[in-house]
Amino acid sequence: MKIKFGSYLTATVFLIACCGCINHDSTVYTNPDRVKVAFENESAGRIFYETLSKTSPTPNRRESNTSIEIPVVFSHHSHVVEGENVAFNNAVKQCDTNQDGIITETEARIFAEQRQKSPH
Numbered sequence: 581m582k583i584k585f586g587s588y589l590t591a592t593v594f595l596i597a598c599c600g601c602i603n604h605d606s607t608v609y610t611n612p613d614r615v616k617v618a619f620e621n622e623s624a625g626r627i628f629y630e631t632l633s634k635t636s637p638t639p640n641r642r643e644s645n646t647s648i649e650i651p652v653v654f655s656h657h658s659h660v661v662e663g664e665n666v667a668f669n670n671a672v673k674q675c676d677t678n679q680d681g682i683i684t685e686t687e688a689r690i691f692a693e694q695r696q697k698s699p700h
């Protein structure tokens with residue numbers, strides 16, 4: 581009986597010692613280069629940038645958290661923060677419907693209407 585008690589005690593101490601044994605926290609900042617884009621005219625650029633500034637996600641909405649845990653043994657927490665360029669690149673991708681690298685005034689107006697209906 582003494583041996584069994586000793587084994588349980590050793591196992592309990594081992595498990596307590598291993599709590600959070602492997603713990604990894606990371607914060608990743610992503611801010612890729614802005615995609616190159618041209619505007620058909622000044623009005624197209626103005627409409628695009630005004631719409632982007634009004635509907636761009638706030639910094640808090642550009643963050644995501646991921647956690648992976650195996651109780652007692654392993655835990656990993658990842659925090660991803662997206663920079664301003666991510667929102668810009670997504671807006672260009674949405675706005676430049678024919679993907680020719682030039683945003684026309686028509687595309688900018690359609691983009692503005694879409695963003696007004698569904699901001700993000």
Ligand SMILES: [Ca+2]
Pocket residue numbers: 676677678679680681682683684687
């Ligand atoms: Ca285009």
